[in-house]
Structures are given as structure tokens and as C-alpha cells.
Amino acid sequence: MTLRLQNVQKVYPSGFIAVNGINLDVEHGEFFTLLGPSGCGKTTTLRMIAGLETPSAGKIFIGGRDFTDTHPRKRDVAMVFQSYALYPHMTVRGNLGLNLEIKGVSRAEIEERLQNVARMLDITLLLDNKPGELSGGQRQRVALGRALIRRPNIFLMDEPLSNLDLKLRERTRTELKKLHETLRVTTIYVTHDQAEALVLSNRIGVMNAGNLIQVGTPQEIYDRPRNVFVAKFIGTPSVNLLNVSVQNLAGLLAIRLTGSEKPLGSILLPVADDVFHRLGPAGTQLILGVRPEAIAVLTEAHAEAVPAEIELVEPMGYVNNIVLRFGKDVQTTADGEPLIAVVTSSESHERGEKAWIRLRPERLVLFDRTSERALAILAGERWEGV
């Protein structure tokens, strides 16, 4: 079932604008994630889709029909909450079947659907247990089962994995993805966990302060962030933000770290026609976003590399996070965070060593210093305007 939000807004009685006019089209069978920090309006948006909150303005269409003022029960959506919300005095069987019983579905059909869902979620042996006798992961599967058994047109999930420990969260995440691949029910998923969003979603909508900032596939959001907020929110370790200035060197873009004479790394690359115009005159101060994997850490001086010192090596198993500090003439990062490179663990680096930093020509983004909007992105072998 498709879902359309048309200029949907929520102003709470206090006057607080929790959702600030969102437009969104979700395709049939899509797994769509609303991602953003705490308080950005994700849950409010989800509750408006469920019919648990009334929008202050705008319209909600499900399958092309206007459902804005329709009672939650008539929307044919099923919501899964972070808190499971299971009835403690009922068995798993009772919890799963309750909604269908209320709807007057026959006992035989309830039993058939129940067995199907239990098999799918691997909870058949738990059907006669009560929620108090289950682990967190098992409870969450029952909560999912209770939504699945209704065969809704749309699943709404509000941080359903956040009560689970890390290992269980990863496993349930995989199960959820498999389940969606099998059932292909349109799913709107809310989380503040960017890894969860990247792994699960067909598309992600990044929210901040009531606004939908960017919608795209996980790869688009990672590679082509629309602004500094999106770039910082996606990816661990976080993107590095460097103060730089740019210059047109015979049609190639030269980038210099503020305070350094040398052009930075191998990014003397061709530029699409309109890019210089977008970036402003030579010497304009910009922010360069560099993913940690786009920084090469050299152990010898190089013409296009900037000297730095290794402050810390964090082994992560197959890669190491290298925390770096520039020499004293060069400003630190634009946001005061340490500079971090991710390199394969076969490279040996030690704390306190001298190093030279060179940028790989991949996933680099230039942002306006004031508006923090992306101006140009290094796409393949050349810079393009955004």
C-alpha cells in the first residue's frame, strides 16, 4: 500500500511545532525509515500516520485514499512499539490472537494464522508462555507477531529494537529484514540509530527539528549528504569537517587546509562548468567533509600530504581508527572534533608517530560555511555541483 504525506504539520497545544510541514511519498512494499536525533518529530509523524495524533494541517493518503480524519482502527495499519506493549496476564497465544478475536475472525482461521506467524518468528514453543517468562528478544518477536498476524496494509515500527542488547539487536535486525523481503508489506520504521537505518531501509528520510531534511537510498544519503547535519548523522566514525579554501588551478580544483600552503591530497581534479561559480571567488572559506576511509595515513613525507601526529590508535579488528592532530600552523577540524582516519589493520601505526595525511579522491563534499549546505561533491573523477 502506498503512503503519502502532504504538507503534514503538528503543532502541540503549547505552540511547539513538532512536525513542520512534511511531504513524503512511500512506495508500495517499501521499507522506509525516519531517522533523526531525539525530539526531531519522528514518533509524532508515525503517530499521525497511525491516527493516534491528529495533524494540525496537511493530509495523509493511504493507498491513494485520504485517511487524515479516519479512526485508527479503520486505517488497517499495525504499530510495533519499543515497549512491546504485551498483555502480561495473557499467554503469547492470547496476545497474538486477541485482535483477531475482537474482529470476529473464526477460531480455525486464528489458529492457522497463529501457527504461520509463530513459525515465521520461531516462537512456536513459546505459545503457552506469558510475557514475563520470555527474554527481551522473544518479547519483541511476539510484539512483531501481533502486528504480522493482522496482515495490515502498513507496518509502523517505533524503535522496536532499542530495548535489546547489541547482539540481539543485530540478530533481530537481520530477521526483520528477511521478514520484509518475504512479506513486502510497506513499512515505516522510526529510529535514531543510523546503522539500523542503513542496514534495513530501501530509503531513509533524515529529520531534524521537525523538518524532513533529505530523502534517499542509504547509499545516496551516505555519499551525497545535502548538508553538514546529514553528513554528520550518518556513518561511524563520523565524517571529518575541515576548514579549507579553494582555488581554480587551470580548471582543476585545488583545496588547501586553512593555515596550510599545500594543496591537500590528490584532489586536483576536473570540475564541472558551474562548480567554481557555486564555490565563490578564490580564497572563499568552505568546509570540506571527508569520510574517515578517504584519508590515507602515510608514514613518509609526500608533496601533496599535510603533516600530522598520531594521537591514538583504536583497534577495531579488521580496521583501525587513527586519531590525528595537525601541525601547529593548521587549524583543527571545523567542529573541534578530532580528525579520524579508518585504515586496514595491516597498516602499522603507533601513537605519537609523525604521519602525513593525503586525501583519497572519494566521497568528498564541499559545504558552504554559513548555510552548511552542500555545494559540490566529488563524484567519480570530477567535482559536480549539488
Ligand code: ATP
Ligand atoms: P525520540 O526519539 O526521543 O522519541 P522523536 O523524534 O520521536 O524523539 P517526538 O516524540 O515526535 O520526537 O517529539 C517531537 C517533539 O515534540 C519533542 O520535542 C517533544 O518534546 C515534543 N512533544 C511530543 N509530544 C508532545 C505533547 N503532547 N505536547 C507537547 N510537546 C510534545
